[in-house]
Amino acid sequence: MRRLTGGRVWSSHSGRLRTGPRCERRAPSLSRSFICSRRPGRMAQKPLRLLACGDVEGKFDVLFNRIRAIQKKSGNFDLLLCVGDFFGSTPSTEWEEYRTGVKRGRKGVFTGASGLQIAYLSGTESLAEPAPPYSFTFKDVSSLKAALQATSQFKGVDVLLTSPWPKGVGNFGNASGDVDTKKKGSSLISHLAMDLKPRYHFAALEKTYYERLPYRNHTVLQETAQHVTRFIALANVGNPEKRKYLYAFSILPLNLMDMAELVKQPPDVTENPYRKSGKEALSDKQGLAPQEEPACQFFFDLSKKQGKKRQSTGGDSKGVSPKQPRKPPQPLGPCWFCLASPEVEKHLVVSIGTHCYLALAKGGLCDDHVLILPIGHYQSVVDLSREVVEEVEKYKCAVRQLFKSKGKRCVLFERNYRSHHLQLQVVPVPLSCCTTDDIKEAFIIQAQEQQMELLEIPEHSDIQQIAQPGAPYFYVELDTGEKLFHRIKKSFPLHFGREVLAGEAILNIPNKSDWRQCPRSREEEEALARLFRKHFQPFDFALED
Ligand SMILES: [Zn+2]
Numbered sequence: 001m002r003r004l005t006g007g008r009v010w011s012s013h014s015g016r017l018r019t020g021p022r023c024e025r026r027a028p029s030l031s032r033s034f035i036c037s038r039r040p041g042r043m044a045q046k047p048l049r050l051l052a053c054g055d056v057e058g059k060f061d062v063l064f065n066r067i068r069a070i071q072k073k074s075g076n077f078d079l080l081l082c083v084g085d086f087f088g089s090t091p092s093t094e095w096e097e098y099r100t101g102v103k104r105g106r107k108g109v110f111t112g113a114s115g116l117q118i119a120y121l122s123g124t125e126s127l128a129e130p131a132p133p134y135s136f137t138f139k140d141v142s143s144l145k146a147a148l149q150a151t152s153q154f155k156g157v158d159v160l161l162t163s164p165w166p167k168g169v170g171n172f173g174n175a176s177g178d179v180d181t182k183k184k185g186s187s188l189i190s191h192l193a194m195d196l197k198p199r200y201h202f203a204a205l206e207k208t209y210y211e212r213l214p215y216r217n218h219t220v221l222q223e224t225a226q227h228v229t230r231f232i233a234l235a236n237v238g239n240p241e242k243r244k245y246l247y248a249f250s251i252l253p254l255n256l257m258d259m260a261e262l263v264k265q266p267p268d269v270t271e272n273p274y275r276k277s278g279k280e281a282l283s284d285k286q287g288l289a290p291q292e293e294p295a296c297q298f299f300f301d302l303s304k305k306q307g308k309k310r311q312s313t314g315g316d317s318k319g320v321s322p323k324q325p326r327k328p329p330q331p332l333g334p335c336w337f338c339l340a341s342p343e344v345e346k347h348l349v350v351s352i353g354t355h356c357y358l359a360l361a362k363g364g365l366c367d368d369h370v371l372i373l374p375i376g377h378y379q380s381v382v383d384l385s386r387e388v389v390e391e392v393e394k395y396k397c398a399v400r401q402l403f404k405s406k407g408k409r410c411v412l413f414e415r416n417y418r419s420h421h422l423q424l425q426v427v428p429v430p431l432s433c434c435t436t437d438d439i440k441e442a443f444i445i446q447a448q449e450q451q452m453e454l455l456e457i458p459e460h461s462d463i464q465q466i467a468q469p470g471a472p473y474f475y476v477e478l479d480t481g482e483k484l485f486h487r488i489k490k491s492f493p494l495h496f497g498r499e500v501l502a503g504e505a506i507l508n509i510p511n512k513s514d515w516r517q518c519p520r521s522r523e524e525e526e527a528l529a530r531l532f533r534k535h536f537q538p539f540d541f542a543l544e545d
Helices: 060-074 093-099 138-149 187-196 278-291 386-405 436-449 496-502 522-539
Strands: 002-005 008-013 016-019 034-037 048-053 079-082 107-111 117-121 159-162 200-203 230-233 246-251 349-352 356-360 370-374 408-416 424-430 455-457 473-477 483-487
Touching: 048 060, 060 246, 079 159, 107 138, 117 138, 117 187, 138 187, 159 187, 200 246, 349 522, 356 386, 356 522, 370 386, 386 408, 386 424, 386 522, 408 436, 408 496, 424 496, 436 483, 436 496, 473 496
Parallel strands: 048 079, 117 159, 159 200, 200 230
Antiparallel strands: 002 008, 002 034, 008 016, 034 079, 048 246, 107 117, 349 356, 356 370, 370 424, 408 424, 408 473, 455 483, 473 483
């Protein structure tokens, strides 16, 4: 086993750690990031198995015994990465010069033979120049950034190791326990993380474990999709509270990865916590608002309990606040489509499932034009988690059956462009109007007229595989399951789907292509929703259990 730390290699024989042959001037100092490498020469096409460790505080025996036990149980790891306070106050002459910072290795990049790139920055933040030992300064951070960003087409590093937490890491994220991330941590590290875009960022020093939800490194709809960052803070080795101090993960180096695979966005991804403060982000969103299609397509009234749902089973807790293993994604600002949004009304909702719900479209093309929507804040079908996708499919199926029983075929479309919350539009077209091929042709012709490329996608194929994460698109799904897909480049006519369906070849109601031209009174809407609920009831799986 070879141990590598900031350009310095230690090797161990029969479990004993000793200084190896390639001593260099740069070496670890106190409170540092530390890399131990096994098999660094391995060419890895399969993922590397890494272990990250929090503050060791000199408890080397505790750590290595633990690692030995883990490796015995689950096989060997390729690297051990240590963050935080490595030496503690344990006296040890061998390590003394590193501990006091006489020999130091404040920062650097370690690239393994596998191509795995690990950036590290030792010590705690110092605003003074010259900085005391065990500290880093603005200069250290800038030169580390410059060294990495100088390489052409820098996409990010695989791993970033720092001792302190980045300041503000909890913004837009899940709760960070006792640590107030607005006050604790280093803002230099926040800037570093923002620029280096690590896929994993480890830190320690706070004696607690915190795994933040992954965050985006790009701005949705403004930049092309990039990989996400996972921030993980680890506790100290052998802590009495038994907080997690070791974290095992597998990683394929970024440079070996397929781009589409690399930039896949997990469903629980959040905004970048360092990009701007919540307030700024919100005002930015408001700045975008005038370009957006008016969001008030329909309203919910959560104070009124709609339908007879769940009431027979003793309350509606399962209906409106479904039990879910994880809280669904939350919007940054007001959202008209998040079912739990406080600022909206509800009278158009016709069915509520566990992850999705069904609502009548405001100003619908016809009386039974509905929308399938996720309850949580998901931007598009591409972002949905598996359970949500499954329920979307169930709703599609149920609505298709309803329309079939009424002698209508079902056309679905989604526009992931200038829209923050997925709305899957479902429009019934009477069988007597036209054939499926007529509908397909109408879409293709209208797209050609507007110089848009519509790709035909076979039945059962998945939009999630075709759309690039974060990239805008439009697609329509016919009743045969065939889909026509358009990758939106610059702009897109917001009413495209409606325009085609309202056209002479299909529904022949051209004056209804804009929903704002189809006003209905509140009473009319309520009556239509009631009627739809009644007709949908035999097909509504959400009412069954
Ligand atoms: Zn929403």
